[in-house]
Amino acid sequence: MNEETHKLDSYREGIDEVDAEIVRLLDRRARLARGIGEIKKAHGLDAYVPSRERKVLDRVKDLGEGDFPKGGLESVFREIISSSISLEEKMKVAYLGPETTFTHEAAMRAFGTAIELVPQATVAEVFARVERGEAHQGVVPVENSMEGAVTHTLDELTTSPLKICGEVYLPVSQNLLSAEHSIEDVRLVCSHPMALAQSTNWLRRELPQAELQEVASTGEAARRAAGEPGVAAIGSILAADAYGLSVLARNIQESRTNTTRFIVLGRKWAGRTGRDKTSIVLDPALKDRPGMLRDTLSILADEGINMIRIESRPNRKRAWTYIFFIDLQGHPEDENVRRALETLEEKCHYVAVIGAYPETSPVALD
Numbered sequence: 001m002n003e004e005t006h007k008l009d010s011y012r013e014g015i016d017e018v019d020a021e022i023v024r025l026l027d028r029r030a031r032l033a034r035g036i037g038e039i040k041k042a043h044g045l046d047a048y049v050p051s052r053e054r055k056v057l058d059r060v061k062d063l064g065e066g067d068f069p070k071g072g073l074e075s076v077f078r079e080i081i082s083s084s085i086s087l088e089e090k091m092k093v094a095y096l097g098p099e100t101t102f103t104h105e106a107a108m109r110a111f112g113t114a115i116e117l118v119p120q121a122t123v124a125e126v127f128a129r130v131e132r133g134e135a136h137q138g139v140v141p142v143e144n145s146m147e148g149a150v151t152h153t154l155d156e157l158t159t160s161p162l163k164i165c166g167e168v169y170l171p172v173s174q175n176l177l178s179a180e181h182s183i184e185d186v187r188l189v190c191s192h193p194m195a196l197a198q199s200t201n202w203l204r205r206e207l208p209q210a211e212l213q214e215v216a217s218t219g220e221a222a223r224r225a226a227g228e229p230g231v232a233a234i235g236s237i238l239a240a241d242a243y244g245l246s247v248l249a250r251n252i253q254e255s256r257t258n259t260t261r262f263i264v265l266g267r268k269w270a271g272r273t274g275r276d277k278t279s280i281v282l283d284p285a286l287k288d289r290p291g292m293l294r295d296t297l298s299i300l301a302d303e304g305i306n307m308i309r310i311e312s313r314p315n316r317k318r319a320w321t322y323i324f325f326i327d328l329q330g331h332p333e334d335e336n337v338r339r340a341l342e343t344l345e346e347k348c349h350y351v352a353v354i355g356a357y358p359e360t361s362p363v364a365l366d
Ligand SMILES: O=C(O)C(=O)C[C@]1(C(=O)O)C=C[C@@H](O)C=C1
Pocket: 033, 036, 037, 047, 048, 049, 050, 052, 053, 056, 080, 081, 082, 084, 085, 088
């Protein structure tokens, strides 16, 4: 035991030395970021550069030798970059609130915790805040893997001058949260209608007696659960932490593959990284002649461009005509994408690029 205690002490001494070194290096990195910030300020450039962040994160994951988990490296560097930005500029990010909802979590994934995140009541207000320059960036949900598009967001994208400059996938994990410590003491479960719907089977099986009540958001549900005995909320782990609630059951939602995709909004789209997505909206004037949609899509296929998603919405400017939201792999600065966009402009009634950003992959639930 004596020998083991000795070893333990010497490992801890080793860790103390490494930590001192890490802090010294972090200070050095912060000074470099400040220098970058001054140049950006002098030239009116944004502190937030999503394409560079992607390169930094990819590079550090490649540098890792495998002893430190790659996911951990990404989280650590997300926070380091978040602090760098805060040294360069007092950045504000508007998101669809209230606090502790999934959009809040998505905003934290995209920007870390050193950035000021400001909750907004509606998707339209997130757009308005960024458009008026009261926030630098915005975060809103755009689609769910089971429910499909968030139509408010698509509609805003057609009229807003803002561009998509990032995306975040978040697995939807619903949890039963309460100030009670045992599931037997829960008599009322409240949440957003979507969260209740996603957990119906679990609730029927495990809490058949409990009354169910719809409230405006999962955040509001957590607030109620914190204040009322016998009440549980369905919501995120973030909400449990924020309101000091116990997690009585984890992952009670129906599907483990249920994922929501969020977009980051800004004044301009992101620079090219080599692994990007471009979002466009187009009106192919379907009724002008047969095969318009097929011909439009073949322009992408002919350039060897992968179409990842297509979504149609009514064209609000011309009744009974339709616009299409298309996500494709590539960046407007890629030669083939540039050519395809030119051809689309010639052939379609209307085409607009509404965003370009580093492509990210959906993450699975642990
Ligand atoms: O390279 C930059 O432009 C920086 O400001 C540095 C840095 C970083 O910390 O690595 C910080 C913010 C940007 O979004 C990208 C990268």
